Amino acid sequence: MKSKAKSTVVFFLCIILIGFLAYTGAYGVTFGGYKLKPFSQVINKGLDLQGGVSVLEEIQSKNVDQDTVNRTVDMISQRVNKLGVSETTTVREGKDRIRIDIPGKFDAKEVVDGVAKTGDLKFVGPDNKTILTGKDVKNATASIDPQNGSQGVINLELNQSGAQKFADATQKFMGQKITIYLDKDKLSDPQVDAHITDGRAIISGHMTMKEAQTKANLIKSGALPVTVKPVQVKTVGASLGANALPLSILAGKIGIGLVMIFMLLYYRLPGLVADIALVLYVYIVLAAFANVNVTLTLAGIAAFLLTVGMAVDANILIFERTKEELKSGKSIRASVDAGFRRAMTSILDSNITTIISGCVLYNIGTGSVKGFALTLIIGTILSMFTAITVTRTLMKLLANMGWFNHKETIGTFGVHDFRKGVVK
Known part of the structure; x- marks a missing residue:
């Protein structure tokens, strides 16, 4: 009993x-x-369940080794996760293609422009000479401009070699503009207002917080190790x-x-x-x-x-x-x-x-x-x-x-x- x-x-x-x-x-x-x-x-929903954008990128270089492809996937994934969206998927398809699925995002052009940027990140002086590259950037973040609470700014941090190059450039180009390019597209062209010697700079210029965040993420992600091209863009x-x-x-x-x-x-x-x-x-x-x-x-x-x-x-x-x-x-x-x-x-x-x-x-x-x-x-x-x-x-x-x-x-x-x- x-x-x-x-x-x-x-x-x-x-x-x-x-x-x-x-x-x-x-x-x-x-x-x-x-x-x-x-x-x-709490469960992530895929593209086919909530709609979104799917982009298929193809590597344009020939005979790319597996480590380079994997590094490209990782960098694109980093860019995807910095678009302000979640539940994203970045996977390799075949030997030279990368599939990017972003549920809940419906602006295909924004995704392609913001994620699939390729080529070199460069800081170019008014004399058209390259001052810095993506290798010189240690970190880039966005924050609210303390002098104007409605605008965003980019907080730039350079490594040791980049800090010295930037110090020389800001002294040389005082009052002039240094243009930041990703590929051939201009991200920003801030004017030099001070001689910066510690490798830390603030980039301002009539940006919303969202725009500052996007640009900071692209600067931080740097350039992809290979050139990729979108061969298929699908919006659900x-x-x-x-x-x-x-x-x-x-x-x-x-x-x-x-x-x-x-x-x-x-x-x-x-x-x-x-x-x-x-x-x-x-x-x-x-x-x-x-x-x-x-x-x-x-x-x-x-x-x-x-x-x-x-x-x-x-x-x-x-x-x-x-x-x-x-x-x-x-x-x-x-x-x-x-x-x-x-x-x-x-x-x-x-x-x-x-x-x-x-x-x-x-x-x-x-x-x-x-x-x-x-x-x-x-x-x-x-x-x-x-x-x-x-x-x-x-x-x-x-x-x-x-x-x-x-x-x-x-x-x-x-x-x-x-x-x-x-x-x-």
Whole structure:
């Protein structure tokens, strides 16, 4: 009786905890001054779900080594993240192409102009001679002009060699302009008002804070190691992305709901256990997406729903193995243990092969294929955890509570005649 009471308390505590987690994931919750946001607000959404700009850049140089390409990807990624947007993706496609996806940004020209700048960063004097290059710049930040609170300024910091060159130039060109170029485009042409010897300068000149921030980021990022050219620019409208997201969520709800109804009708109480474990599985997967900064796309949603089916499939293997053990005359608890043990090999084999396939897709795939593969790998690993740990724990608790002793609760899972020790 003590064991039954303890199992009952533990079981309902598990249900309450899982229900609370599901509620917080769906709607969020606030504790005093601390707020847990729902997954809809914390999971990054891809270009196809919220609209935005996709730019495909092609490296124009021939026979570029892999390290140079990777460095170019990193520098473009740095520029992308400094545009004032988030949830961006910068990945290599093929040997000489780089894909830049920026959700929530719809000005393609601004993206191309602000991110894909190539060539040399130069500070040029009035005599058309180069004073500084990007290698001489240590840092560049934007701030509000203390003398005019409505305008922005650029705070420039040079390294040791750059500071000496700049000191000579500011002394030589006092009262004249030094022009800053990125490629052949002029970023700024501030006038020299002081002899600067410490390598720290303030660039002003009727800029908004946003303009100052953009220019500071471009100055800091410097020049790309190779020349790249946009070969494809695609804009996904906000309305198209806005329609895709709710339709994807609806499809997910219908798919998961149908799976849960089937499990409940066919397996009854064990099916209910599988549904509870599935709710926890969905929460854990979405929490993992939020914590590892996965960018969810339509392909990712497809992979997620695929792993839901795999999670349920693991439970079906366990239940069918358990049914076979019941038919051999074993008790419920012994059958549950044996069912899990016998199903483990099949579960591990199927999931490990899926993970291997996901790893191959992730390493050789590009764009949405990588997102699909990453979602598939995460979902598959976590589905094994819920099937092996959560389902087994709940099944054993219900067995201790005596809930499997009635025909109505077992359904097609197997009807056990405890007087004869066989399943009818």
